[in-house]
Amino acid sequence: MILTVTPNSALDVTYTVDALRPDSVHRVRQVRARAGGKGVNVARVLRALGEDVHAVATAGGATGDAFRAELAEAGIPADLVPIGGETRRTTTVLSTVEETVTLFNEPGPEVTAAEWTSFVDTVRRHVPDVLVCSGSLPPGAAGHAGLLGAGVPTILDTSGAALLAGLAGRPSVVKPNLAELREVTGRADPVEAATELRRGGAETVVVSLGPDGLLAVTEDGAWQARPSKTLTGNATGAGDAAVAGLALGLARGEPWPETLRRAVALSGAAVLGPLAGDLDLAHYRRELGAVVVRAH
Ligand SMILES: O=P(O)(O)OC[C@@]1(O)O[C@H](CO)[C@@H](O)[C@@H]1O
Numbered sequence: 001m002i003l004t005v006t007p008n009s010a011l012d013v014t015y016t017v018d019a020l021r022p023d024s025v026h027r028v029r030q031v032r033a034r035a036g037g038k039g040v041n042v043a044r045v046l047r048a049l050g051e052d053v054h055a056v057a058t059a060g061g062a063t064g065d066a067f068r069a070e071l072a073e074a075g076i077p078a079d080l081v082p083i084g085g086e087t088r089r090t091t092t093v094l095s096t097v098e099e100t101v102t103l104f105n106e107p108g109p110e111v112t113a114a115e116w117t118s119f120v121d122t123v124r125r126h127v128p129d130v131l132v133c134s135g136s137l138p139p140g141a142a143g144h145a146g147l148l149g150a151g152v153p154t155i156l157d158t159s160g161a162a163l164l165a166g167l168a169g170r171p172s173v174v175k176p177n178l179a180e181l182r183e184v185t186g187r188a189d190p191v192e193a194a195t196e197l198r199r200g201g202a203e204t205v206v207v208s209l210g211p212d213g214l215l216a217v218t219e220d221g222a223w224q225a226r227p228s229k230t231l232t233g234n235a236t237g238a239g240d241a242a243v244a245g246l247a248l249g250l251a252r253g254e255p256w257p258e259t260l261r262r263a264v265a266l267s268g269a270a271v272l273g274p275l276a277g278d279l280d281l282a283h284y285r286r287e288l289g290a291v292v293v294r295a296h
Pocket of ligand 1: 008010012036037038041090103105134135136137236237238239240276
């Protein structure tokens with residue numbers, strides 16, 4: 001079983017507007033709301049692939065109730081740890097004129113020390129094949145390192161100070177995008193920057209390069225996997241789909257080139273899905289054979 005952990009869960013609200021203009025009123029053409037946060041998106045993707053997955057997330061207040069109801073409707077098995085604060089919302093604005101995707105991520109509610117302990121205990125009750133810990137931390141949370149279980153392969157997908165602190169948990173994989181990698185290392189070259197994170201405690205660093213695919217820097221060498229073509233769509237959750245592919249590769253003990261191939265194919269399928277966590281499965285199957293993987 002793959003366990004996905006979302007400390008700062010969210011109700012993802014997606015607005016579709018015509019043009020997005022500052023200093024103006026926007027008429028929203030379509031509103032969609034559903035359970036989100038990066039780990040929840042990873043769980044959705046794995047579930048769509050028919051994999052055995054379980055989610056752990058926080059939930060509080062009326063937004064937490066909506067989050068809980070939607071997750072149950074989606075059929076994702078989950079342990080939701082109650083918190084006193086209100087689960088946050090994230091807002092994604094899709095503009096059909098500029099074809100842009102704009103995100104507003106709230107910080108999330110303050111969690112108490114007791115709530116965080118209960119969250120960590122809930123995660124530790126599981127013995128997964130792979131543990132995926134994704135997204136930001138809510139204010140007051142002690143850090144990801146305490147969630148990364150010894151003896152279980154782990155993926156940490158977060159950014160900034162939380163990523164640096166999480167290295168203390170010696171994750172099997174971290175997956176920053178290029179901007180996040182540069183931000184935490186101050187280095188422009190992705191291989192040098194990834195090597196620095198490996199020295200800091202990550203076994204493997206997988207960098208998401210947007211339309212250029214994924215770059216993995218591992219103890220056995222480096223590989224880059226590129227999609228067969230550039231896609232347009234909703235890129236929110238594309239990184240989470242890539243993480244789902246990495247988790248699957250780790251669970252199956254596949255070699256890195258295979259794992260990267262799947263992760264890139266899933267990431268493209270997510271860009272074509274309407275909302276974060278959705279997949280175009282036909283694209284995924286086609287793209288699996290078309291992704292180009294080369295030693296870097
Ligand atoms: O604020 P975080 O935890 O970094 O990111 C949260 C988030 O923007 O990431 C997902 C897309 O990856 C969205 O579904 C989600 O709400």
